[in-house]
Amino acid sequence: MKTSLIIKKDVRKNWFAYMLAVPVIAWFAIFCYGPMWGLLIAFKDFKPLLGFANSDWVGLKHFIDFFEGPYFWRVVKNTLLLNVWGLAFGFTAPIILALMLNEVRDGKFKKLVQTITYMPHFISLVVVCGMIHIFTEDEGVVTQLLQLITGKDYTSLLGYSSFFRPIYTFSDIWQTIGWSSIIYLAAMSSIDSTLYEAADIDGIGRLGKMWHITLPQISPVIVILFIFAVGGIMASSYEKIILLYNPLTYDKADVIASYVYRRGLREASLSYSTAVGLVSSLVNFALLWVTNKIASRKSDVSLW
Amino acid sequence: MGKMKNRLLNLLLVSAMSVSVLAACSNNNDPKESSEPAATESSDNGTTTETAAFSDISQTIRGNKTPTQEQMDEVNNTMNDTYLGDLYDEKIPSHYEAYPFKKDVTLDVWLPADSNIPDMNNQVVQKQVEKLTGIKVNFITPPVGQEADAFTLMISSGELPDIIIEPERYPGGMEAGLKDGAYLDLTDLMEKNAPNYSEWRNSDETRRKTTVTDSGKLLGFYGIAPYSEWMWFGMLIKKEALEKTGLEIPTTMDEWHAFLTKAKEVGYSEPLNYGSTYGQVFTGIINGAFGVWDWTFMDADGKVQWGPAQPKAKDYLTTMQQWNKEGLLNRDWATADFNQRMASAISNKTAVMMDSPDTMWSYWKQQNNIDFVGALNPVLNAGDKAATTYKNFKRTGRSAAITTQADDVEAAMAWLDFAYSKKGWEILNYGEYGKTHLVDDSGKPYFQPESNIYKDPDGQPVATTLVKYRMHSWPDIRDEHNSNPLIVAEGSYSGDIRKYWTENMDTSVAMPPITFTQDEASREAELGNQLSTLRGEYFAKIISGQLPVSAYDKFLSEAKNMGLDEFLSIHQAALDRYNQR
Numbered sequence: 076m077k078t079s080l081i082i083k084k085d086v087r088k089n090w091f092a093y094m095l096a097v098p099v100i101a102w103f104a105i106f107c108y109g110p111m112w113g114l115l116i117a118f119k120d121f122k123p124l125l126g127f128a129n130s131d132w133v134g135l136k137h138f139i140d141f142f143e144g145p146y147f148w149r150v151v152k153n154t155l156l157l158n159v160w161g162l163a164f165g166f167t168a169p170i171i172l173a174l175m176l177n178e179v180r181d182g183k184f185k186k187l188v189q190t191i192t193y194m195p196h197f198i199s200l201v202v203v204c205g206m207i208h209i210f211t212e213d214e215g216v217v218t219q220l221l222q223l224i225t226g227k228d229y230t231s232l233l234g235y236s237s238f239f240r241p242i243y244t245f246s247d248i249w250q251t252i253g254w255s256s257i258i259y260l261a262a263m264s265s266i267d268s269t270l271y272e273a274a275d276i277d278g279i280g281r282l283g284k285m286w287h288i289t290l291p292q293i294s295p296v297i298v299i300l301f302i303f304a305v306g307g308i309m310a311s312s313y314e315k316i317i318l319l320y321n322p323l324t325y326d327k328a329d330v331i332a333s334y335v336y337r338r339g340l341r342e343a344s345l346s347y348s349t350a351v352g353l354v355s356s357l358v359n360f361a362l363l364w365v366t367n368k369i370a371s372r373k374s375d376v377s378l379w
Numbered sequence: 380m381g382k383m384k385n386r387l388l389n390l391l392l393v394s395a396m397s398v399s400v401l402a403a404c405s406n407n408n409d410p411k412e413s414s415e416p417a418a419t420e421s422s423d424n425g426t427t428t429e430t431a432a433f434s435d436i437s438q439t440i441r442g443n444k445t446p447t448q449e450q451m452d453e454v455n456n457t458m459n460d461t462y463l464g465d466l467y468d469e470k471i472p473s474h475y476e477a478y479p480f481k482k483d484v485t486l487d488v489w490l491p492a493d494s495n496i497p498d499m500n501n502q503v504v505q506k507q508v509e510k511l512t513g514i515k516v517n518f519i520t521p522p523v524g525q526e527a528d529a530f531t532l533m534i535s536s537g538e539l540p541d542i543i544i545e546p547e548r549y550p551g552g553m554e555a556g557l558k559d560g561a562y563l564d565l566t567d568l569m570e571k572n573a574p575n576y577s578e579w580r581n582s583d584e585t586r587r588k589t590t591v592t593d594s595g596k597l598l599g600f601y602g603i604a605p606y607s608e609w610m611w612f613g614m615l616i617k618k619e620a621l622e623k624t625g626l627e628i629p630t631t632m633d634e635w636h637a638f639l640t641k642a643k644e645v646g647y648s649e650p651l652n653y654g655s656t657y658g659q660v661f662t663g664i665i666n667g668a669f670g671v672w673d674w675t676f677m678d679a680d681g682k683v684q685w686g687p688a689q690p691k692a693k694d695y696l697t698t699m700q701q702w703n704k705e706g707l708l709n710r711d712w713a714t715a716d717f718n719q720r721m722a723s724a725i726s727n728k729t730a731v732m733m734d735s736p737d738t739m740w741s742y743w744k745q746q747n748n749i750d751f752v753g754a755l756n757p758v759l760n761a762g763d764k765a766a767t768t769y770k771n772f773k774r775t776g777r778s779a780a781i782t783t784q785a786d787d788v789e790a791a792m793a794w795l796d797f798a799y800s801k802k803g804w805e806i807l808n809y810g811e812y813g814k815t816h817l818v819d820d821s822g823k824p825y826f827q828p829e830s831n832i833y834k835d836p837d838g839q840p841v842a843t844t845l846v847k848y849r850m851h852s853w854p855d856i857r858d859e860h861n862s863n864p865l866i867v868a869e870g871s872y873s874g875d876i877r878k879y880w881t882e883n884m885d886t887s888v889a890m891p892p893i894t895f896t897q898d899e900a901s902r903e904a905e906l907g908n909q910l911s912t913l914r915g916e917y918f919a920k921i922i923s924g925q926l927p928v929s930a931y932d933k934f935l936s937e938a939k940n941m942g943l944d945e946f947l948s949i950h951q952a953a954l955d956r957y958n959q960r
Contacts, residue, residue: 145909145913146909213711231710231713235925323916323923323925340528342905343534345535
């Protein structure tokens with residue numbers, strides 16, 4: 076009784092603010108929560124034209140099929156490893172770039188570097204993959220360079236499974252490094268300049284300032300973004316994978332997302348791919364939760 | 380100051396997060412459906428509407444090389460087909476009672492389009508068919524290259540057009556589509572609403588057998604050829620390579636090895652373009668010599684077998700690994716796409732292609748003036764007969780099915796049925812009379828030298844005009860041997876090569892077009908996909924030398940674990956049912 080009164084009062088007082096929130100809430104309800112009941116088809120043999128009601132219930136069949144399927148361990152392992160590579164190199168690269176840019180005093184040069192590193196972000200993925208194909212083909216620049224350095228005779232690099240992860244990860248860095256560094260640069264600009272002045276008086280050098288002031292100051296941002304990155308560890312986009320893989324590299328390149336794509340869109344096993352999607356979402360959520368827990372215990376930065 | 384900046388930072392963080400959340404949520408990227416309404420045409424089919432007997436105009440049309448506008452109009456705008464001869468063993472029916480169709484209808488037709496014809500609604504032949512039948516059609520074409528995804532999305536949306544071309548894309552095939560409520564059972568409607576198709580499919584035992592399901596249902600309109608079409612895929616050697624090496628056309632594997640080695644010596648750095656756009660590594664050509672066919676085939680006892688599991692597989696892999704090591708294959712065979720393959724085909728690196736002679740006639744001879752000859756599939760021992768799993772069972776072109784959401788089934792059937800009439804046969808195969816084709820003294824249509832097929836006003840090559848001014852692959856009576864411009868063009872020998880292959884190779888291993896029941900189909904698809912992935916992976920890795928030949932044993936045991944035996948028994952059951960039809 077009392078709380079409802081308070082709410083009523085608050086609504087009357089701040090009606091405009093509530094109005095502003097309505098579209099966003101509606102958007103989430105309709106587009107993010109609404110479709111969630113569709114997860115039920117993971118437990119059915121869903122046939123779109125028969126409709127939800129007329130499709131048969133099959134219980135956990137699709138989940139069992141996935142866990143017992145011949146490619147289960149491979150796609151899980153590949154997804155995890157590809158993301159570990161991404162975390163190790165792709166996550167740290169923009170931080171390093173931001174640290175370096177932060178030290179650059181020449182405004183013109185800094186802008187130039189930033190513009191160049193942003194640019195790949197705006198290229199369509201299909202074009203990026205086309206470029207990767209060209210660079211790594213038999214007579215491509217990267218292949219030639221590698222031959223020069225190692226002295227070995229390589230053909231198209233996308234034909235070697237051992238090169239798949241490096242190609243995938245480093246092309247990703249090339250594409251996203253500039254864009255991802257923005258958030259760190261913003262964080263660095265909010266660091267209190269008196270800290271640096273004090274360090275100057277104490278006679279600390281550039282590297283020391285980076286290590287003892289800049290990094291600790293932006294660590295909350297890093298931690299939060301890291302939690303997000305870990306939360307997405309079971310999810311990788313299938314588009315880039317399917318544009319780059321081939322039978323020679325399946326054993327390293329086939330991930331959950333590309334597997335779901337093949338089963339779902341190519342073979343129209345909608346229920347099966349929903350089941351797999353659900354499993355990977357649950358694992359992602361669990362990882363997110365665990366990382367968040369660890370982060371809040373160690374550094375009292377956390378999502379909730 | 381610092382606080383303010385901190386707030387800004389938080390805002391930035393929050394917005395970055397919500398952007399990633401939004402991106403995750405809004406993943407319903409619907410494919411661009413080019414559902415442009417059919418170009419509004421005000422011509423209320425200016426055709427003579429009488430369906431009564433036509434006056435015989437064969438006197439004026441047959442052999443006429445300079446038809447007048449009036450004569451062209453008569454041929455193009457009326458159903459009069461009296462000037463057409465009967466060219467096949469069976470007569471093509473001419474039932475035109477349904478046209479022009481009694482009602483004003485527009486059919487939605489889903490169709491994977493040719494990349495050269497982005498707008499099917501304005502295709503010349505389509506326009507003419509629309510005029511003749513009085514049935515308007517709005518083609519829905521998915522983006523080229525995304526047909527499979529677009530098809531699944533269409534089915535998942537629950538919204539179907541009236542007609543689907545290539546309906547066997549439905550997971551589990553057409554029978555599954557029927558059971559799931561996507562396609563209509565046309566068995567009882569065929570005789571009445573599709574007189575031409577019914578008569579044509581019943582005119583021959585093979586035709587009848589390949590166009591009906593195991594349970595005796597008629598689920599769609601299949602492309603049906605007047606004859607078994609020549610095989611279209613095989614070994615093609617540059618003539619110049621034979622001259623430079625001074626060797627004969629090789630037949631045995633040993634001779635092939637000698638030829639390729641010599642070709643490399645005389646300057647073809649990557650003599651054999653290995654692999655194909657139609658399935659990496661698997662071409663049924665070299666592997667066929669070892670009996671290691673691409674996929675399923677029929678053994679001497681009429682039993683279904685799986686090629687990659689055959690006893691000589693290791694010999695095949697050893698040979699190819701060796702050839703790869705010796706540099707006889709193109710270096711990028713595992714990753715090359717069609718354009719890359721064609722680029723190397725015309726370069727000085729390549730001496731031999733495994734492809735269609737029609738395609739190569741266009742790329743090699745027509746566009747680059749490179750002459751070539753066809754070789755039979757290689758054999759192991761001299762004197763063996765070359766064999767192939769490619770065999771045409773008079774089924775050709777494409778199929779079409781009518782969906783459960785078709786508003787006017789009668790109209791949909793009438794539109795499809797037209798393609799199986801004599802007039803439909805002429806127009807779909809040979810295009811417009813006058814501009815595209817003429818008719819010779821015996822009543823047979825042909826492309827005259829000035830035809831827009833050969834002399835396109837837009838200057839496009841024959842490989843394009845063959846889909847621009849006619850229908851190349853359609854649910855119709857396809858006259859491939861006489862109306863494929865790449866075959867009949869002056870100086871083209873691609874037809875001769877195809878004929879030579881067909882007449883000189885053993886096709887007893889070929890599987891007929893079997894169909895699966897709904898229960899079998901989903902299991903077959905699942906196993907088939909797993910086996911296909913496994914096969915592609917191991918074979919490519921062994922041939923490229925990344926795995927030793929002994930890894931084949933692991934491949935075979937993995938295939939058996941996956942359910943190879945079950946896969947084969949499904950195929951065997953389907954073959955047995957086919958033989959019972």
